[in-house]
Amino acid sequence: MAAIERDLNPSPRLLLGPGPSMVPPRVLRAMATPLVGHLDPDFIAILTDLQDLLRRVFQTGNRLTLAVSGSGTAAMEAALVNLLEPGDPVLSCVHGFFGDRLAEIARRLGADVARLEVPWGQAFDVEAISKSLQDHPTRIVTLVHAETSTGVRQPEIEAVAAACHRHGALLVLDCVTSLGGLPVEVDAWDVDIAYGAAQKCLSAPPGLSPITVSPRAEEKIRARRSPVPSLYLDLLLLDKYWNDPPVYHHTASMSLAYALREALRLVNEEGLQARFERHERNAERLWRGVEALDLPPMVPLPLRLPTLTTVTLPSGLDDAGLRRRLLREFNIEIGGGFGQLAGKVWRIGLMGFSSRPENVLTLLGALDEILPQA
Amino acid sequence: MAAIERDLNPSPRLLLGPGPSMVPPRVLRAMATPLVGHLDPDFIAILTDLQDLLRRVFQTGNRLTLAVSGSGTAAMEAALVNLLEPGDPVLSCVHGFFGDRLAEIARRLGADVARLEVPWGQAFDVEAISKSLQDHPTRIVTLVHAETSTGVRQPEIEAVAAACHRHGALLVLDCVTSLGGLPVEVDAWDVDIAYGAAQKCLSAPPGLSPITVSPRAEEKIRARRSPVPSLYLDLLLLDKYWNDPPVYHHTASMSLAYALREALRLVNEEGLQARFERHERNAERLWRGVEALDLPPMVPLPLRLPTLTTVTLPSGLDDAGLRRRLLREFNIEIGGGFGQLAGKVWRIGLMGFSSRPENVLTLLGALDEILPQA
Numbered sequence: 001m002a003a004i005e006r007d008l009n010p011s012p013r014l015l016l017g018p019g020p021s022m023v024p025p026r027v028l029r030a031m032a033t034p035l036v037g038h039l040d041p042d043f044i045a046i047l048t049d050l051q052d053l054l055r056r057v058f059q060t061g062n063r064l065t066l067a068v069s070g071s072g073t074a075a076m077e078a079a080l081v082n083l084l085e086p087g088d089p090v091l092s093c094v095h096g097f098f099g100d101r102l103a104e105i106a107r108r109l110g111a112d113v114a115r116l117e118v119p120w121g122q123a124f125d126v127e128a129i130s131k132s133l134q135d136h137p138t139r140i141v142t143l144v145h146a147e148t149s150t151g152v153r154q155p156e157i158e159a160v161a162a163a164c165h166r167h168g169a170l171l172v173l174d175c176v177t178s179l180g181g182l183p184v185e186v187d188a189w190d191v192d193i194a195y196g197a198a199q200k201c202l203s204a205p206p207g208l209s210p211i212t213v214s215p216r217a218e219e220k221i222r223a224r225r226s227p228v229p230s231l232y233l234d235l236l237l238l239d240k241y242w243n244d245p246p247v248y249h250h251t252a253s254m255s256l257a258y259a260l261r262e263a264l265r266l267v268n269e270e271g272l273q274a275r276f277e278r279h280e281r282n283a284e285r286l287w288r289g290v291e292a293l294d295l296p297p298m299v300p301l302p303l304r305l306p307t308l309t310t311v312t313l314p315s316g317l318d319d320a321g322l323r324r325r326l327l328r329e330f331n332i333e334i335g336g337g338f339g340q341l342a343g344k345v346w347r348i349g350l351m352g353f354s355s356r357p358e359n360v361l362t363l364l365g366a367l368d369e370i371l372p373q374a
Numbered sequence: 375m376a377a378i379e380r381d382l383n384p385s386p387r388l389l390l391g392p393g394p395s396m397v398p399p400r401v402l403r404a405m406a407t408p409l410v411g412h413l414d415p416d417f418i419a420i421l422t423d424l425q426d427l428l429r430r431v432f433q434t435g436n437r438l439t440l441a442v443s444g445s446g447t448a449a450m451e452a453a454l455v456n457l458l459e460p461g462d463p464v465l466s467c468v469h470g471f472f473g474d475r476l477a478e479i480a481r482r483l484g485a486d487v488a489r490l491e492v493p494w495g496q497a498f499d500v501e502a503i504s505k506s507l508q509d510h511p512t513r514i515v516t517l518v519h520a521e522t523s524t525g526v527r528q529p530e531i532e533a534v535a536a537a538c539h540r541h542g543a544l545l546v547l548d549c550v551t552s553l554g555g556l557p558v559e560v561d562a563w564d565v566d567i568a569y570g571a572a573q574k575c576l577s578a579p580p581g582l583s584p585i586t587v588s589p590r591a592e593e594k595i596r597a598r599r600s601p602v603p604s605l606y607l608d609l610l611l612l613d614k615y616w617n618d619p620p621v622y623h624h625t626a627s628m629s630l631a632y633a634l635r636e637a638l639r640l641v642n643e644e645g646l647q648a649r650f651e652r653h654e655r656n657a658e659r660l661w662r663g664v665e666a667l668d669l670p671p672m673v674p675l676p677l678r679l680p681t682l683t684t685v686t687l688p689s690g691l692d693d694a695g696l697r698r699r700l701l702r703e704f705n706i707e708i709g710g711g712f713g714q715l716a717g718k719v720w721r722i723g724l725m726g727f728s729s730r731p732e733n734v735l736t737l738l739g740a741l742d743e744i745l746p747q748a
Contacts, residue, residue, distance in 0.1 A: 003419065003422070003423050003426070004423045004426060004427055004635075004638075004639055004642065005639075008404050008407060008420075008632055008635065008636060010407065010408075010410045010414075010416040010417070010420070010628075010632075011410060011414075011416050012408065013408070013409075013410045013411065013414065013416075015409065015410075015411060017411055019625060020409050020411065020412065020625060020628065022408070022409070023408065023409055028405075028406045028407075028408065029406055030382050031402075031405040031406055031629055032402045032403055032405055032406040033382060033384065033402070034384075034386065034387070034396070034397065034402065035387075035389065035394050035396070035397055035573075035579060036384045036385060036387045036389075036707075037387065037389060037391055037394065037707045038394065038580070040384075040385075040387065040701070040707060041701075042384040042385050042387075043384070045377065046382075046384070048377070049377050049378045052377075052378060053378055069444055069445055069448070069581065070443055070444050070448065070606060070624075071443055071606075071624040071625045071626070071627075072624070072625065073605065073606050073623075073624040073625075074443070074444065074606050074624070077604060077605060077606045081604075101605070104605060105605050107601070108601045108602065108603050108604070108605055109603055110603075197625070199409075199625055205409060205627055205628060205629040205630075206412070206625045206626065206627045206628070206629075207443065207581050207627035207629070207630055227481070227482045228482065229482050229483055229484075229603055230451060230455075230482070230604060231447065231451060231475070231478060231479050231482055232444060232445075232447050232448050232451045248712075249447075250444075250445040250446070250447040250448070251393060251394060251445045251446065251447075251571070251573055251580045252445070252580065253445075253579055253580045253581035253630070254384075254394065254579060254580070255405055255579040255580075255581070255629065255630070255633070256579075256581055256627070256629070256630070258382055258384075259629070261378075261382065262382060264378075265378055265379075268378065327414070327415075333410075333411045333414065338622075
């Protein structure tokens with residue numbers, strides 16, 4: 001039988017990798033809802049609900065808060081393609097794959113990119129960022145709050161934002177692996193653009209990615225001298241589509257909007273504080289368990305993300321083979337190392353609906369069974 | 375009760391506008407399937423199935439055939455952002471809103487854009503395109519096969535492509551409102567890049583947009599001197615992600631891929647020829663009906679799309695008010711006129727699963743009831 005003749009029947013995976021996370025049944029069910037048009041008053045009401053719910057999870061009053069129709073990388077690109085003009089000086093703080101991707105996107109857009117780097121697995125010191133801003137005047141600083149490639153949580157965002165503003169720069173913060181799993185306080189921290197993704201700690205399917213823009217950043221976008229090179233990701237056009245009466249821009253995905261609304265309602269019902277504590281609690285259980293299995297977390301406790309843990313592999317361990325066994329024998333997905341960390345770590349995600357004690361037990365049990373005996 | 379506390383319950387619309395179309399139950403159900411990871415072998419197998427199914431509907435053997443993670447506008451932007459370099463001469467054939475959008479995207483990308491225009495509602499003469507190519511050497515020609523804003527079907531694509539190639543230009547063809555509803559013969563016509571959207575004649579939810587690239591166009595992309603300004607829409611990176619073993623690029627939407635696969639299987643089960651004939655048959659029924667209601671089709675028969683009909687409104691008709699009544703009293707969505715045609719036409723789509731005789735009857739019955747008596 002040809003592959004396409006087979007009914008859809010993907011394996012029942014337990015998703016404990018760097019994303020996507022498990023999607024709750026209520027969210028899956030929402031997607032089976034018949035469509036309405038992209039300019040239908042019923043759909044515009046859903047977009048309004050989404051804006052309201054997204055402001056809560058970003059902890060912001062930013063008017064310009066919506067979701068772009070694409071993955072987290074689309075939101076990343078939306079942040080930069082709207083803010084940057086060719087030749088603009090950018091400071092990219094790189095301490096992992098996604099910090100590097102921000103620098104690469106800025107480079108492709110013709111910005112004058114300076115990189116500030118610390119080794120993968122570490123975080124930035126505010127003083128170092130401050131000094132760099134002093135030495136090289138810049139307009140935009142890019143920084144990753146929760147590095148999906150290393151499991152590092154960048155602390156002191158508020159101080160970083162203050163340093164940026166003191167030097168006349170705006171702060172773009174990648175919150176893909178933090179939004180909905182640990183505090184992202186856009187207003188309290190005074191971040192200029194923050195973005196996330198649906199499929200991590202929000203536990204919606206991928207395809208819509210939240211973004212919020214401060215009045216200061218919006219003003220910079222409105223003052224551009226050149227057009228935004230991407231019409232698809234033009235935030236001012238998206239803004240006009242997302243507000244009543246809507247001005248057509250593109251056909252947003254009803255099915256994904258239904259799902260994201262339901263996922264954000266679940267976040268709202270649980271409450272942010274309770275949700276963050278759940279992520280902490282389940283991560284601590286995981287950390288105790290992997291320590292006992294001689295797979296110690298790579299990142300020191302104060303910088304360790306509760307949503308994504310990198311565990312250090314003993315040298316000589318059959319990384320790919322063991323992950324394949326986890327997938328084939330137990331239907332468990334975890335992530336391998338990425339870039340510099342390939343073969344050296346595993347990445348275990350406990351995000352959103354995946355962050356449950358029973359999932360930690362299942363994973364630890366499976367690891368105990370497949371890991372070579374010491 | 376706050377809006378976000380209400381359970382999701384959009385109105386049960388009959389979608390007869392310019393898209394999205396109705397989504398068949400099998401496709402809706404596929405979206406409720408739990409997720410697998412974006413690098414899971416089960417997901418890569420689905421991407422392989424999608425490539426196979428997309429080649430059939432595009433009628434092409436093009437190796438580089440996939441779907442970008444975004445709406446039709448994202449696919450449009452993907453075509454141009456990969457092909458164009460700053461300063462490249464482009465000939466944009468504009469006979470409606472989407473032809474104009476292609477010109478606008480090329481302009482934002484820094485191309486040197488020449489516009490060839492005919493009035494909205496007409497199609498291009500091959501001779502006119504040929505002459506323009508002779509007078510102004512160009513590298514890329516953009517053309518819309520099925521103009522969603524006017525209901526015009528551009529004929530003689532094969533001759534247009536031949537003229538482009540004779541003058542050393544590549545042809546980018548927008549097939550958003552034709553793909554799956556009328557013949558799109560990428561190889562027979564020798565089109566260089568063609569793209570569509572999931573939510574029109576394929577009747578999947580929006581959010582993934584098919585695109586196919588000829589070896590000639592692929593060669594041009596590989597020979598670029600400057601990087602593709604969009605990392606998100608970089609087709610050569612997408613190509614590496616869509617093929618086994620996948621190289622991570624972004625997190626594609628499993629839910630949308632499940633849906634598109636199911637929608638394309640339905641296309642395949644029906645057969646392209648039968649599907650095109652169904653679209654013709656139901657459109658003819660609609661045309662007879664609207665003539666009888668004194669809402670004659672705007673576009674002459676040889677250029678009229680079977681998938682989207684623009685009907686001419688008598689002057690003085692309360693366009694917005696009547697469409698609002700159709701929506702509120704009968705849950706029927708049709709489209710208003712767009713741009714130059716605002717207030718002058720309605721746009722009635724019979725695409726994919728929406729193209730059924732019972733839907734035509736329902737619409738004609740409702741129109742008969744709400745239209746003012748002559």
